[in-house]
Amino acid sequence: MFTNVVQLYITHLILKEKRTEEADNLVRFIYNQCKSSTSTDNFMDSSVVNVRNAISKRRMMMGSSCNSTMSSSFPNPFLFLHSDNSQTLELASLHLHLPFILLLLFLFVFAFLILYKLKPKTLITKQMPLLPPGPTPWPLVGNLPELFTKKPVFRWILGLLEELNTEIACIKLGNVHVIPVISPEIAREFLKKHDAVFASRPITMASHHLSRGFLTTALSPWGEQWKKMRRIIISEVLKPARHMWLLQKRTEEADNLVRFIYNQCKSSTSTDNFMDSSVVNVRNAVRQYTGNIVRKMMFSRRYFGEGRKDGGPGLEEEEHVNSLFTSLAYLYAFSPSDYLPCLRVFDLDGHEKMVKEALSIISKHHDPIVDDRIIQWRNGEKKEVEDILDVFITISDTKGKPLLSVEEIKAQLIELMIEIVDNPAHAAEWAMAEMINQPEIMQKAVEEIDRVVGKDRLVQESDIAQLKYVKACAREALRLHPIAPFNVPHVSMADAVVAGYFIPKGSHVLLSRVGLGRNPRVWEEPLKFKPERHMNDEVVDLAESELRFISFSTGRRGCPGTALGTALTVTLLARLLQCFSWSVPPNQNQIDLKESMNELFLAKPLHAHAKPRFHASMYGN
Numbered sequence: 001m002f003t004n005v006v007q008l009y010i011t012h013l014i015l016k017e018k019r020t021e022e023a024d025n026l027v028r029f030i031y032n033q034c035k036s037s038t039s040t041d042n043f044m045d046s047s048v049v050n051v052r053n054a055i056s057k058r059r060m061m062m063g064s065s066c067n068s069t070m071s072s073s074f075p076n077p078f079l080f081l082h083s084d085n086s087q088t089l090e091l092a093s094l095h096l097h098l099p100f101i102l103l104l105l106f107l108f109v110f111a112f113l114i115l116y117k118l119k120p121k122t123l124i125t126k127q128m129p130l131l132p133p134g135p136t137p138w139p140l141v142g143n144l145p146e147l148f149t150k151k152p153v154f155r156w157i158l159g160l161l162e163e164l165n166t167e168i169a170c171i172k173l174g175n176v177h178v179i180p181v182i183s184p185e186i187a188r189e190f191l192k193k194h195d196a197v198f199a200s201r202p203i204t205m206a207s208h209h210l211s212r213g214f215l216t217t218a219l220s221p222w223g224e225q226w227k228k229m230r231r232i233i234i235s236e237v238l239k240p241a242r243h244m245w246l247l248q249k250r251t252e253e254a255d256n257l258v259r260f261i262y263n264q265c266k267s268s269t270s271t272d273n274f275m276d277s278s279v280v281n282v283r284n285a286v287r288q289y290t291g292n293i294v295r296k297m298m299f300s301r302r303y304f305g306e307g308r309k310d311g312g313p314g315l316e317e318e319e320h321v322n323s324l325f326t327s328l329a330y331l332y333a334f335s336p337s338d339y340l341p342c343l344r345v346f347d348l349d350g351h352e353k354m355v356k357e358a359l360s361i362i363s364k365h366h367d368p369i370v371d372d373r374i375i376q377w378r379n380g381e382k383k384e385v386e387d388i389l390d391v392f393i394t395i396s397d398t399k400g401k402p403l404l405s406v407e408e409i410k411a412q413l414i415e416l417m418i419e420i421v422d423n424p425a426h427a428a429e430w431a432m433a434e435m436i437n438q439p440e441i442m443q444k445a446v447e448e449i450d451r452v453v454g455k456d457r458l459v460q461e462s463d464i465a466q467l468k469y470v471k472a473c474a475r476e477a478l479r480l481h482p483i484a485p486f487n488v489p490h491v492s493m494a495d496a497v498v499a500g501y502f503i504p505k506g507s508h509v510l511l512s513r514v515g516l517g518r519n520p521r522v523w524e525e526p527l528k529f530k531p532e533r534h535m536n537d538e539v540v541d542l543a544e545s546e547l548r549f550i551s552f553s554t555g556r557r558g559c560p561g562t563a564l565g566t567a568l569t570v571t572l573l574a575r576l577l578q579c580f581s582w583s584v585p586p587n588q589n590q591i592d593l594k595e596s597m598n599e600l601f602l603a604k605p606l607h608a609h610a611k612p613r614f615h616a617s618m619y620g621n
Contacts, residue, residue, distance in 0.1 A: 129502040132179060134170040135160065142172030144336055148348075152598045153334040154485035158182075158515055167519075168499060174339035176202075177507040180486070182515025184522060186499045187547040190490065190509055191555035194498060199556040200491040201226075202508055204338040206330045207488075209355050210418070212411035218419065218557070219331075222493060229412060230560075232403070236391055237416075238560050243567075247461065249296040249387075254571055255620055256302070257289045258458070258579045260311035262619040265580075265612055267310075277612075279585045282576075283605035286428045288313040289572055290421040291321040297420075298413055300387045304365045320365050324421050326358040329599060331418070332484045362414055370410055389413065419561065422483045423551065424568040426601065431477035431573055433591045433606050434529035436582050441531060445470050449578045455614065459574040461567050470574050471540040472531035478542060478569075479549040480529055482513035482600060487553055514600070517549035542566045579619070580610040 137143050150156035157180050161169055167183035181187050190198050200222035201207065207219040217233050220226040236242070265278045291313070292302050305316040313321070335351040337344035347353060370389065376382040377393050385394055392412065395403040404412075435442040448469045453459050464471070489508040496503045503509070518526040524533070534540055542551050543562050552559040559565070576582070584590055585607055594603040612619070 129497050129500060131177065131504075132168045132170040132499075132501045133164050133166050134172070137172035141340065142174055142176075144173050144339060147173070147334050147336050147339075154332075154514070155597075157510075158485075158512065161512075161515065167515075167521075168501065170501075173334075175506075176339045177504050178489075178510060179503060179507050180510045180512055180515070182512045182519055183499075184516060184519070184547045187511050187516065189498050190511070191547065194496055195555045197494050197496050198490040198492050198509055200493050201557070202338065202489050202491050205335050205344060205352055206327075206333065206355050209352075209359055210327055210331060210411075210414060212407050212414075215405075215408045215411040216415040217412065217560075218415055218488065221491070229408070232392075232395060233412075234560050236395060237388055238564060240563075242391070243563055246297050246388075249300075250293055250567065250571070251460070253289060253292045253296055253302070254575055255458070256292065256311045257285065257572070258575055259620045260288075261285055261576075261580060261610055262612055262616070263310040263312075265610055266616075278610060279607050280610045281605060282432055282608055283425075283429050283602070284313075286425040286572060286576075287321050287325070287421065288317060290425045290568065291317060291324070293568065294417045294420045295320075296387075298388050298417065299369050316365065319361055321421065323358040323361040324418055326354065327362070327414075328418050328422055328484070330355045330358070331488070332486060359414075362417075363410070366413060367410060370406070370413070374406065388416070419559070420564070420568070423478070423565055424572050426481070426483040427474055427477040427569050428572045428576065429602065429606050430481035431473050432576060432582065432608065433593060433602060434477065434480075435473065435577075436584060436608055437590050437593065438529065439583075441473065441529070442577065442582065445473055445531075446577050449574055453578065458618065459571065459578050461571055463574070464567065464570045467570065467574060468535065468540050469531060470577070471542065471570055472534040474569050474573050475534050475540060475542050475544075475551070476529055476531045478551040479517040479523075479544075480527070481595075482517055482550065485514050485600065486510040486512055487550060488557075490555075490557065511547070511550060513550045516547065519548075522548050542569060579613060581613055583609045583611075585609050 135143050135146075138145070146156060147153055157169075157171065160171070161167065161180060161182055168179065168181050168186050171178045171180070181190065201219055203214075203221065208214065210216075211219040214220040215225065215229070217226065217229040220229065261280055264280055267278065295304070295317075296302055303314055303317055304320065305314045307314045307317065330351055333351055336348060337346075337352075344352070373382070373389055374393055377390075382390070385391055389409070392404055392409045393402070397403045435445065448467060449459060452466045453463055459467075487510065489510055492503055492505055492507045492509065495505050517523070520526050542565070543554075544551055545554065547554065552562045552565060586609065591606065591608070592602075592604060595601075596603045
């Protein structure tokens with residue numbers, strides 16, 4: 001581009017020189033005709049001149065000269081041209097100076113970039129509200145390089161908010177403004193006052209794969225597909241009647257959980273079954289509980305394979321649950337290609353490969369069941385609705401045709417499973433770890449269960465309303481130890497002003513679950529596990545309507561499964577506390593509560609010493 005400009009400029013100079021020379025020649029030609037007249041007075045010389053002839057000849061000479069110049073210049077624009085007078089332009093000299101010109105151009109561009117990077121924010125017009133504070137972005141790519149150098153990204157973002165001493169920030173990633181928020185007041189403004197503006201979802205690599213092209217509820221952008229699937233989930237799958245209809249399946253898996261742990265205790269070396277005890281992998285137990293429940297509610301089966309006789313998971317079930325949690329992890333990850341799509345083909349961070357592998361494993365177990373069930377309904381082999389898969393298959397439109405395609409069914413099943421397995425298992429593991437280190441809290445919760453339920457039956461979902469302290473323990477675990485650093489992003493569908501800041505259309509708003517739940521302005525001793533802080537409320541709910549922390553999403557894109565999530569979480573924690581006495585494993589002083597660097601799980605899976613509290617008959621043995 002620069003070379004072309006130089007060539008055009010040089011040509012312009014050459015042609016200008018030629019035009020000047022020929023103008024001089026024209027004047028000299030006419031003058032000579034005057035001079036050749038018979039008058040002796042040179043000053044008074046005059047002559048009749050054929051003006052048309054004079055101009056035509058000069059024009060021909062000029063055209064020939066210019067054509068010669070053009071043909072000699074552009075094959076090689078830096079040929080040495082020389083004329084008989086001192087005004088001739090020497091292109092060879094320009095050729096020698098071209099590197100210097102290019103160097104000056106480079107220095108100019110570099111200086112511009114530096115000045116852009118360091119420009120004061122006060123230069124923004126006073127009429128337009130400022131963007132939230134944040135790191136100064138580089139041109140074109142914004143702060144995208146930090147996604148590679150500041151891992152894990154969510155910890156860098158939280159540290160940045162602390163460094164800037166702000167509860168809202170703006171981070172430019174490619175052309176996207178990412179807006180992290182740790183203030184309950186600002187969060188409420190986004191999701192309550194401006195809920196209609198921020199009700200869409202981003203187009204990301206992970207969400208595209210997991211929703212099979214945005215066919216689902218939670219991950220689809222605002223539009224007709226989202227409205228259709230949302231309506232089906234609320235009116236057909238998670239309605240109160242369906243919730244009660246699936247109660248038996250949930251109860252069966254709660255019973256299986258305590259039987260599985262009891263069998264591990266029974267397999268120890270002690271000969272007295274009542275005194276049997278064992279170190280239990282709590283993470284494995286709680287994750288398989290939630291995995292079993294979703295498989296039972298979706299497919300009416302606990303196992304994909306044969307499972308284990310003691311009630312534990314088989315290889316297929318472990319593989320399935322691990323893939324669900326892997327999918328969840330990458331759903332919340334910051335992939336550079338989400339902000340600069342041209343990078344997707346390179347998969348620089350390997351995110352797409354991991355998502356595809358996890359999705360392949362999930363689909364390997366799901367798809368054959370779905371395909372076979374559809375055939376059963378079409379052939380008339382199946383006539384009764386028994387689970388959520390049957391609900392999806394049998395929903396029809398006004399013409400009596402299936403309302404959902406096969407792809408929509410498969411995609412929504414995966415999304416539901418990911419949504420259901422995460423919170424209950426994660427909250428229960430962290431609550432147990434914290435309570436084992438603070439036995440007085442655990443004792444208080446156990447006493448409440450014994451008082452409400454007694455010792456002759458197991459906790460049921462119908463008891464949850466009266467288990468106020470147990471719910472406070474679960475609520476505190478959700479506050480202090482959220483499943484993910486941020487909510488799924490809310491995308492602004494129009495420009496907006498929130499908390500006095502300008503939020504451009506297309507911005508990704510990230511409500512920080514960690515930042516909200518651990519905000520020292522909101523919570524006294526925010527890093528301490530203290531269930532009593534929630535006991536002042538007349539009713540203890542796991543949901544937090546004021547967004548002081550996030551357990552379940554709220555607003556138009558809120559979680560429709562709050563009742564189900566609450567039932568699973570509290571039942572799981574209550575069953576563990578009621579049925580076993582828990583303590584630190586032998587040769588340990590306390591549970592290590594160190595958080596994983598790249599995630600929010602315990603750095604090491606919780607292993608705890610379990611001892612049955614009741615006779616074997618209470619565990620179904």
